[in-house]
Amino acid sequence: SQQGEEDPQALSIQEGENATMNCSYKTSINNLQWYRQNSGRGLVHLILIRSNEREKHSGRLRVTLDTSKKSSSLLITASRAADTASYFCATDSGTSYGKLTFGQGTILTVHP
Amino acid sequence: EAEVAQSPRYKITEKSQAVAFWCDPISGHATLYWYRQILGQGPELLVQFQDESVVDDSQLPKDRFSAERLKGVDSTLKIQPAELGDSAMYLCASSFLFGSGSQYFGPGTRLTVL
Numbered sequence: 001s002q003q004g005e006e007d008p009q010a011l012s013i014q015e016g017e018n019a020t021m022n023c024s025y026k027t028s029i030n031n032l033q034w035y036r037q038n039s040g041r042g043l044v045h046l047i048l049i050r051s052n053e054r055e056k057h058s059g060r061l062r063v064t065l066d067t068s069k070k071s072s073s074l075l076i077t078a079s080r081a082a083d084t085a086s087y088f089c090a091t092d093s094g095t096s097y098g099k100l101t102f103g104q105g106t107i108l109t110v111h112p
Numbered sequence: 113e114a115e116v117a118q119s120p121r122y123k124i125t126e127k128s129q130a131v132a133f134w135c136d137p138i139s140g141h142a143t144l145y146w147y148r149q150i151l152g153q154g155p156e157l158l159v160q161f162q163d164e165s166v167v168d169d170s171q172l173p174k175d176r177f178s179a180e181r182l183k184g185v186d187s188t189l190k191i192q193p194a195e196l197g198d199s200a201m202y203l204c205a206s207s208f209l210f211g212s213g214s215q216y217f218g219p220g221t222r223l224t225v226l
Contacts, residue, residue, distance in 0.1 A: 033214060042116070042203055042217035043155070088154050097145065098207065099168045100215065102154030 006089060006103040012112050018075040021106040023089035031093025032065055034074050037086045037105070046074075046087075078093075079110045114138045116218035117177055118204050124224045130192035133221045136185070137206030146179055146189050147203040147213060161187065162210055194225045 035043040090100040117136040147155035163184040181187040203213040
């Protein structure tokens with residue numbers, strides 16, 4: 001079962017623009033993680049934000065978490081063609097040995 | 113940089129045949145996960161191991177799927193018999209921390225059942 005819902009399902013932008021993806025979830029969480037998946041490949045961990053954190057940065061990535069609204073957003077600044085990929089949020093509810101429940105993903109296309 | 117290894121990368125089989133996938137996690141990672149990812153969807157956990165013990169197999173179709181991690185290192189996922197609906201990407205991941213933390217994924221095995 002998929003806990004997260006991601007919005008938009010697909011996003012197309014030009015190189016240099018910012019990309020924002022949103023994730024909503026249903027149950028309380030221990031942490032929320034974002035992963036990237038290039039076409040036909042495995043997932044790569046991008047960033048983890050704990051339930052007591054509100055914002056986190058890593059390079060060109062900025063993640064926010066609003067536990068009252070059960071939502072998170074991933075912002076990629078100054079996007080590059082190499083950022084073209086699917087992006088997934090995954091929630092760890094803290095009740096099942098670190099089990100992650102993934103959303104459906106957002107397909108990001110960055111045009112050169 | 114250490115990586116999770118999976119083989120084969122691609123597998124084509126006919127329905128009712130048996131298939132097996134292999135995964136070697138990052139050295140020192142005690143927790144190992146098998147996920148199934150249907151095209152256009154996010155990964156869904158099939159089974160999770162802590163060392164050689166299964167800690168979660170609630171979503172594993174046990175009538176046809178089996179998984180083992182006999183020595184607590186590498187792992188095998190088997191499907192017997194394969195069905196058309198099993199066509200998907202099978203991903204293996206490992207993590208250092210038990211119970212929380214980021215997971216490291218292998219490249220996956222793309223299974224096509226004809």
